[in-house]
Amino acid sequence: MWNAPSLRSLVREIYFSIYVENPAVDPAVDVENLLGWTAVIPPEPGLRTLYVWTNDDAGVSASVLERAPALRAVRNLRLEGPTSASLLSIPRRIESLNIVSLMRLTLPPLPHLQSLSITDPSVTIVAGSTYDHLQNLELWTATSSIEILTGLHRWAPALHTLSFPVDISISWEDIRVIVNPLQCLPPSVRVLRVCLPLALQLPFLGAIEVLHVVMDPLRHEDIHDVCELITPAAKKGSLKAVRLAGVTESQCLRKCIQDQGLGVRVEFGEVLGFSARK
Structure with missing residues (x-):
């Protein structure tokens, strides 16, 4: 990519996977050479999809990616592993956000967010926040549901599709975790995806x-x-x-x-x- 300027403007999707077999022993990955070329991608039209997975980051990967002006155009973002949440502040118009394990994140204001998928119990919604355009919410684990479901009808007033864990072996404890804060489904929800044991316990x-x-x-x-x-x-x-x-x-x-x-x-x-x- 460094030596292919004609290809830079064609890049729309990037999938990064950085794996260190033993983070405590192995030398640091050369993140600069691995990710640095993203800075030469033109800001217009820029990227549309960015998936980042890493098992050992400490913010290094994020600090390199933050230099890429093209990331401002990202609309579909997936963060997996201990990736710095600072990447969320770069795109101007995130429409789809997928957050997977090992992150601690308070969801920032995302006025254009339409789809949110969460597989992490460490994601919280600030009281009083509103995501007026959010239409699709996916909760993959019971533990990620507790705070998210509290006041769901207030912070996601336009929610159309709600997806709960679909594991038929879900425990009664996990079912209670989901059902207790959800006294009723938001009136805007029209599509529900759920496993039968959980569906039978919904009010x-x-x-x-x-x-x-x-x-x-x-x-x-x-x-x-x-x-x-x-x-x-x-x-x-x-x-x-x-x-x-x-x-x-x-x-x-x-x-x-x-x-x-x-x-x-x-x-x-x-x-x-x-x-x-x-």
């Missing part, structure tokens, strides 16, 4: 229109629980579709819905990726 489905449920393929009797879960929401008139992952097509469930005249579309398929808005 009610609110205005959910599309429900994605991950089930245990060895427990076909859970189909009856699904019917009981969706019946109240369907009778209310809001629920339009249910997609079940992990089980084969069930005529029993279809018949249950038809017999009650619920008018809900039932689909069966694999576990869906959480990034796409449905």
Whole structure:
């Protein structure tokens, strides 16, 4: 890249992975040569996607990346490992943010944020903060849900899609961690993605229109629980579709819905990726 000026303006996505086998013994990675070329990427049109993963950073990687004017254009940012949170202050318009383990971060004001994925219990939302354009929220672990879910309807008033942990082996303790601060789903949420054990403990489905449920393929009797879960929401008139992952097509469930005249579309398929808005 140092000697390819014609290619610099074409760079739109960068994926960095810096791994030190034994951070306590190995010499420091030559971060300057590894990342320094990002500074020669033109600021316009700049980058759109930046993924950074490292197991040993101490802010060195961030200090090098901060020199790259092209990072100001980044809209999709994924930070994984002990990466300096200072990278969040560089882009002018972060629309999608993915935060993965080993970070301590207080989420800064991000006025353009539309999608937030969190796999870390150390991320906090400042009281009084508002993310008016946030439409998609993914919480991959129960421990990352406690503070995030408190006052969710206030700090994410336009939230459209809410995704909870989909591990069917989730413990009752983790279920309580999620359900307790969530007395009700925000009224703006229309799409809910969740595993069945957790779904059964939610107070009610609110205005959910599309429900994605991950089930245990060895427990076909859970189909009856699904019917009981969706019946109240369907009778209310809001629920339009249910997609079940992990089980084969069930005529029993279809018949249950038809017999009650619920008018809900039932689909069966694999576990869906959480990034796409449905």
